[in-house]
Amino acid sequence: MNHNHNSSKKNLMTGSKIILESLIKEGVDTIFGYPGGAVLNIYDELLNYNAQIKHILVRHEQGAAHAADGYARASGKVGVVLVTSGPGATNTITGIATANMDSVPMVILTGQVPTNLIGNDAFQEADTVGITRPCTKHNYLVKDIKDLARTIKEAFYIASTGRPGPVLIDIPKDITSSVYEFDYPENIELRGYNPTYFGHHIQISKLAAEILKAKKPLLYAGGGVISSNAAGELLELAELLDLPVTSTLMGLGCFPAEHPLFFGMLGMHGTYAANMAISNADFIVAIGARFDDRVTGKVEEFGKNAKFAHIDIDPSSIGKNVKIEIPVVGDVKSVLSSLLEVLNGRNEEISSAKYERLGWLEEINGWKYEHPLLYHMKDIIKPQYVIEKIYELTGGEAVIATEVGQSQMWTAQFYKFKNPRTLLTSGGLGTMGFGFPAAIGAQIAQPDKTVFDIAGDGSIQMNIQELATAVQYNLPVKIAIINNNFLGMIRQWQELFYHKRYSFSEMNVNPDFVKLAEAYGAVGLRAKDPDDVVPVIEKALSIKKPVIMDFVVDREEGVYPMVAPGAPITGMLLV
Amino acid sequence: MEKTHILSILVENESGVLTRVAGLFSARGFNIDSICVAKTLEKSESKMIIATSGDTQILEQITKQLNRLVNVIKVQELTDEDSVLRQTVLIKVNADETTKSDIFRIKEIFGGRIIDVSRNYYTLEVTGSERKIDSLIDILRPLGIKDIVKTGIVALQRVKRTN
Ligand SMILES: Cc1ncc(C[n+]2csc(CCOP(=O)(O)OP(=O)(O)O)c2C)c(N)n1
Ligand SMILES: [Mg+2]
Numbered sequence: 001m002n003h004n005h006n007s008s009k010k011n012l013m014t015g016s017k018i019i020l021e022s023l024i025k026e027g028v029d030t031i032f033g034y035p036g037g038a039v040l041n042i043y044d045e046l047l048n049y050n051a052q053i054k055h056i057l058v059r060h061e062q063g064a065a066h067a068a069d070g071y072a073r074a075s076g077k078v079g080v081v082l083v084t085s086g087p088g089a090t091n092t093i094t095g096i097a098t099a100n101m102d103s104v105p106m107v108i109l110t111g112q113v114p115t116n117l118i119g120n121d122a123f124q125e126a127d128t129v130g131i132t133r134p135c136t137k138h139n140y141l142v143k144d145i146k147d148l149a150r151t152i153k154e155a156f157y158i159a160s161t162g163r164p165g166p167v168l169i170d171i172p173k174d175i176t177s178s179v180y181e182f183d184y185p186e187n188i189e190l191r192g193y194n195p196t197y198f199g200h201h202i203q204i205s206k207l208a209a210e211i212l213k214a215k216k217p218l219l220y221a222g223g224g225v226i227s228s229n230a231a232g233e234l235l236e237l238a239e240l241l242d243l244p245v246t247s248t249l250m251g252l253g254c255f256p257a258e259h260p261l262f263f264g265m266l267g268m269h270g271t272y273a274a275n276m277a278i279s280n281a282d283f284i285v286a287i288g289a290r291f292d293d294r295v296t297g298k299v300e301e302f303g304k305n306a307k308f309a310h311i312d313i314d315p316s317s318i319g320k321n322v323k324i325e326i327p328v329v330g331d332v333k334s335v336l337s338s339l340l341e342v343l344n345g346r347n348e349e350i351s352s353a354k355y356e357r358l359g360w361l362e363e364i365n366g367w368k369y370e371h372p373l374l375y376h377m378k379d380i381i382k383p384q385y386v387i388e389k390i391y392e393l394t395g396g397e398a399v400i401a402t403e404v405g406q407s408q409m410w411t412a413q414f415y416k417f418k419n420p421r422t423l424l425t426s427g428g429l430g431t432m433g434f435g436f437p438a439a440i441g442a443q444i445a446q447p448d449k450t451v452f453d454i455a456g457d458g459s460i461q462m463n464i465q466e467l468a469t470a471v472q473y474n475l476p477v478k479i480a481i482i483n484n485n486f487l488g489m490i491r492q493w494q495e496l497f498y499h500k501r502y503s504f505s506e507m508n509v510n511p512d513f514v515k516l517a518e519a520y521g522a523v524g525l526r527a528k529d530p531d532d533v534v535p536v537i538e539k540a541l542s543i544k545k546p547v548i549m550d551f552v553v554d555r556e557e558g559v560y561p562m563v564a565p566g567a568p569i570t571g572m573l574l575v
Numbered sequence: 576m577e578k579t580h581i582l583s584i585l586v587e588n589e590s591g592v593l594t595r596v597a598g599l600f601s602a603r604g605f606n607i608d609s610i611c612v613a614k615t616l617e618k619s620e621s622k623m624i625i626a627t628s629g630d631t632q633i634l635e636q637i638t639k640q641l642n643r644l645v646n647v648i649k650v651q652e653l654t655d656e657d658s659v660l661r662q663t664v665l666i667k668v669n670a671d672e673t674t675k676s677d678i679f680r681i682k683e684i685f686g687g688r689i690i691d692v693s694r695n696y697y698t699l700e701v702t703g704s705e706r707k708i709d710s711l712i713d714i715l716r717p718l719g720i721k722d723i724v725k726t727g728i729v730a731l732q733r734v735k736r737t738n
Contacts, residue, residue: 129591133595137645190645192648315639
């Protein structure tokens with residue numbers, strides 16, 4: 001380094017200080033992390049920033065990644081992670097891949113061995129950019145302190161614009177101690193990165209015409225509605241034209257579940273009404289959704305009587321699995337607003353379209369009453385009942401994180417999500433262990449909200465160590481364990497497709513979750529009878545501490561409807 | 576449908592770009608038949624020409640995902656009809672009294688050059704379309720090919736004729 005040259009400049013700082021100043025420029029006030037050798041310089045500097053940046057010390061780096069993810073999903077801000085090289089970085093991989101699949105904006109700062117040791121199999125060295133290349137939106141290795149501030153600026157921009165996603169910055173230790181002028185760039189120049197925000201007006205007019213013309217239209221909404229903050233526009237569009245709405249798992253909350261135009265989730269565990277509507281519609285508008293195989297079932301039969309339009313910010317999502325007649329590349333919010341403008345004032349067309357579709361809405365409502373979501377409870381607690389009561393007792397206003405498995409699907413079916421960013425779930429990667437740290441992140445983003453993790457007994461054990469984090473920071477997260485002593489979703493598949501050969505899906509040994517909570521300094525409650533459920537939830541809600549509720553439920557309850565993998569979504573197994 | 580495709584990819588000249596691009600192919604088990612990368616007139620950019628064969632629909636998906644990469648500036652598919660495609664081959668052939676004159680004749684026909692001569696071998700350099708190179712190899716094979724190396728395909732779009 002040419003120190004003589006540098007010292008003539010103003011505003012000299014170490015790399016560590018440049019990193020923290022840059023984070024402040026990006027409006028970051030919270031980071032989730034875990035220290036180690038390669039990031040010691042940054043951690044040392046961090047003590048000086050106590051007033052501006054809150055650092056949450058997790059108990060496992062996977063927890064840091066999921067917590068930052070939950071923070072981002074709940075708030076819409078970029079989640080930030082700071083971990084060390086080697087094992088610190090590799091421990092975050094599941095969390096990064098989870099965020100990548102669900103398009104969550106995150107910036108992950110990983111320490112790296114000093115530049116002169118890279119490639120030497122140095123202590124705690126891992127090729128972090130190599131490992132994370134396929135599971136990040138973009139990543140960087142900073143090899144020169146001159147590039148540090150610009151890289152951070154770009155990372156935040158890339159993470160939060162277009163189709164959002166995680167961006168990783170790998171920072172060698174020597175960069176964090178060397179000194180350079182801090183000059184945070186104002187502008188960004190990325191020739192290869194220009195997300196399209198505004199839909200093409202010709203496509204939007206075509207879409208408007210087709211929506212008016214269709215006899216059996218349907219809106220199929222996904223997580224893109226939530227990430228572009230377009231729930232308001234979606235509601236306006238649906239109400240303007242009486243359009244029925246179904247949503248993916250990731251889309252839940254983008255449309256009020258109790259609204260008469262909403263027919264629930266579609267797909268493998270979707271409602272009868274939603275799956276029948278897809279199969280009978282003549283025009284389907286996919287909005288920020290990506291035709292996942294868990295949604296489409298046998299893809300050749302998906303919407304087989306319909307023409308498709310697809311609104312998405314990511315051109316590579318469009319036409320990937322299903323042929324699209326009207327593709328509209330653009331930000332969902334902006335496209336829907338333009339569409340509403342195009343429809344504005346065409347009152348006659350609108351009322352005649354609405355009139356002609358009365359029969360279609362009746363037809364879907366018929367399916368809804370024919371096969372509603374059902375369960376039958378006698379003297380053993382049914383999981384669905386627990387979710388229903390959590391919904392009622394929180395007035396649908398809680399933020400609900402989930403783990404993965406049956407408990408996740410029951411949550412999607414029985415908690416009637418009203419508002420966007422209230423369901424935090426790993427839809428794409430299906431990561432067990434996601435929910436609890438995500439709930440911690442959400443609670444930090446929204447201290448005044450009630451935050452739940454609805455968990456299975458298997459999943460909760462994948463990141464249970466974060467209970468110490470929740471206790472340390474006094475985060476009153478409520479963990480509801482739907483305890484069936486099974487990897488229940490696995491058991492259900494084995495029941496249905498493997499002649500009840502329950503190969504390694506029984507949790508023969510589980511901890512006593514009540515004692516476990518107490519051991520961590522949290523509160524443990526248990527419900528064994530249906531009568532216990534409401535009092536336990538009420539008690540938990542009254543305690544301003546982390547609480548584990550252990551709901552001992554019917555061990556072999558199944559999630560229904562269910563479509564066998566690869567079957568058409570009309571082929572539903574019902575209760 | 577399986578078919579040979581030529582992609583011309585303009586990228587920012589940064590480390591790791593080649594891996595990012597290649598990764599999109601390998602993640603789908605797509606083979607890259609050949610690849611050529613070099614700087615353009617702009618120091619900050621490179622052009623890659625990738626030849627690959629495979630399902631057209633999957634390739635379309637790969638193309639969209641290439642466009643999604645932050646360092647990729649532009650992706651174009653080039654075809655035989657709208658572009659000039661060229662490949663260069665260096666071939667070391669057995670050159671004894673009986674074959675020398677044949678080699679000269681073949682070199683003339685293919686518009687190539689002899690760039691290295693030793694007692695027993697001649698090395699030929701020939702540039703042309705992939706088909707031309709293939710037939711050159713077929714013709715030389717009976718004479719005894721000692722070694723061979725080919726560049727990847729390079730391709731440039733023809734100037735569009737306006738009339
Ligand atoms: C990390 C991870 N490993 C394995 C799986 C496969 N898997 C999906 S659901 C499931 C069972 C989950 O059991 P539990 O958390 O008890 O929930 P339940 O289905 O019983 O409600 C498993 C093992 C997964 N999704 N994630
Ligand atoms: Mg379970």
